[in-house]
Amino acid sequence: MTSTTIPDLAALFGRMTGDEKHEWAAASTVDVLWVLYDRVLNVSPDTAADPDRDRFLLSKGHGPMAYYAVLAARGFLDPSTLDKWTTFGSPLGQHPDRNLVPGVEIGSGSLGHGLGLAVGTALGLRAQNRHTPRVFVLVGDGELDEGSNHEAIALASRLGLDRLTAIAIDNGSASHGWPGGIASRFAVEGWHATTVDGRDHDALHAALTAPHDGPNAVVATIRNEG
Amino acid sequence: MRETFVDTVTATLDTDQRLAVVTADISRDAFAAARNRHPHRVINVGIREQAMIGVAGGLALTGMRPVVHSYTPFLVERPFEQIKLDLGHQDVGAVLVSIGGSYDDPVWGRTHQGPGDVALLDTLPGWTVHVPGHRDEVESLLRDALAGDGRVYVRLSSRENARPQPATGRFSLLRKGSRGAVVAVGPTLDNVLAATADLDVTVLYASTVRPFDHRGLRAAGHTDVVLVEPYLAGTSAHEVATAFDDVAHRLRAIGVRRDIEVRAYGTAAEHDVVHGLDAEGIATTVREFLR
Numbered sequence: 001m002t003s004t005t006i007p008d009l010a011a012l013f014g015r016m017t018g019d020e021k022h023e024w025a026a027a028s029t030v031d032v033l034w035v036l037y038d039r040v041l042n043v044s045p046d047t048a049a050d051p052d053r054d055r056f057l058l059s060k061g062h063g064p065m066a067y068y069a070v071l072a073a074r075g076f077l078d079p080s081t082l083d084k085w086t087t088f089g090s091p092l093g094q095h096p097d098r099n100l101v102p103g104v105e106i107g108s109g110s111l112g113h114g115l116g117l118a119v120g121t122a123l124g125l126r127a128q129n130r131h132t133p134r135v136f137v138l139v140g141d142g143e144l145d146e147g148s149n150h151e152a153i154a155l156a157s158r159l160g161l162d163r164l165t166a167i168a169i170d171n172g173s174a175s176h177g178w179p180g181g182i183a184s185r186f187a188v189e190g191w192h193a194t195t196v197d198g199r200d201h202d203a204l205h206a207a208l209t210a211p212h213d214g215p216n217a218v219v220a221t222i223r224n225e226g
Numbered sequence: 227m228r229e230t231f232v233d234t235v236t237a238t239l240d241t242d243q244r245l246a247v248v249t250a251d252i253s254r255d256a257f258a259a260a261r262n263r264h265p266h267r268v269i270n271v272g273i274r275e276q277a278m279i280g281v282a283g284g285l286a287l288t289g290m291r292p293v294v295h296s297y298t299p300f301l302v303e304r305p306f307e308q309i310k311l312d313l314g315h316q317d318v319g320a321v322l323v324s325i326g327g328s329y330d331d332p333v334w335g336r337t338h339q340g341p342g343d344v345a346l347l348d349t350l351p352g353w354t355v356h357v358p359g360h361r362d363e364v365e366s367l368l369r370d371a372l373a374g375d376g377r378v379y380v381r382l383s384s385r386e387n388a389r390p391q392p393a394t395g396r397f398s399l400l401r402k403g404s405r406g407a408v409v410a411v412g413p414t415l416d417n418v419l420a421a422t423a424d425l426d427v428t429v430l431y432a433s434t435v436r437p438f439d440h441r442g443l444r445a446a447g448h449t450d451v452v453l454v455e456p457y458l459a460g461t462s463a464h465e466v467a468t469a470f471d472d473v474a475h476r477l478r479a480i481g482v483r484r485d486i487e488v489r490a491y492g493t494a495a496e497h498d499v500v501h502g503l504d505a506e507g508i509a510t511t512v513r514e515f516l517r
Contacts, residue, residue, distance in 0.1 A: 051288070099316075099317050106287070107311070107316055110307060113308065113311055115280070116276060116283070116308070117283050117287065117312055117316070118284060119277065119281055120281035120285045120288075121285075121287050122284070123266070123269060123284065123285060124285040124288030125288055126266055128243075128288065128289070130288075148277065148308075151271075151280075152277050154272075154274075155271055155272070155274060155277050155281075158272075159269070
């Protein structure tokens, strides 16, 4: 399974179609998604319902093609499913639905819901004394505009959720930007926060697995490559 | 009713490891003892209502049974999209328990009134809605809700009837008459009974409005119906229409007015008069309807 390479993902990606904006948004997540599913997450099609699995919550449900491609590469989806995506009867839409797609932990699309759900998931695991699973949630820099994220960011640290990692993809899409940087917004709330090159797999892996006392934030910077 | 709610949930936390409570500062102190005993299952998120519902959704995703509690507008209106998506769209369950009713304490003004709660939840599939009319109706409704998996809304109020009715989920036949049926929902019952004391009408009582007891309404044998609800007038009108979808019927709906915002403080009883929910107002409407 680990032999799947980014070019293979591109082929899977190519089985779907979408407008340019969606393709670009999806492409910004492809590297971090691959590092997560290839090297970080302890979850497979066989353990997709295991209560002790790691959770990955795609909060930024917009532009899910890279996500579907990675799920197909890892065996959660039959690659042929990709061919008819977004058609009536396909489980794959422009926003993912956990009730339709194996391995998808949340339905998302409306921005600003994943972090709150991730905080609740981490709390639920802690309440059940399940200290092994980790919870990862991916948000976009534009998505951080939604105030609900900031309720969850503050709460996660105050409640000491050390099994939680938020990944913020920063491709400079927030209309009014984040002066001082996104990492500082997490750091001031007590998160362990790192900013890395969102295309650098080793840097992503190191940041995603770095030891942290409270919750962990990884800001993955994506330069607009056109 | 709030005390019964807190006591029932606090007791169940000791016996049901699946249960969790999520608050947003409202009633934080009422759950202090429970939080001391179960610090990981009684969670106060501060004044963060979006996170309150999001956290409940996440808890439910891990198999827990969240009970979420706040004042009506801060539980249902402010985080409404979270209710729609973090609970409904994820297809997970929760028990939402509100206090404050439509205007339990009008000195707080419009910001603390929530007459649109049941109508809002009506836009989403799969919600059970309980509107108990007495504190002794709360425990059994709540215990069933806590033991289940679905999405349940329990609308608590400081206003209550003098006596409890059996909380069966069905409409109870309290009085049999010949000229029409009056359906009293939750805390409106005492005013309905007073209003109809000398009228020849059937009185039905409902503490559960979703699912709506279509069969119970049909079984009363009237197609002239007055619906008295303590929230927005006519919230259940479409349910009455469904009950009579193959026969001609007449309906008059009494409830919180939709045409005005009442910019007044005072007492809940004074607001009842404005909405025609006082005994005299209900009597006038019913007499007019039966004429």
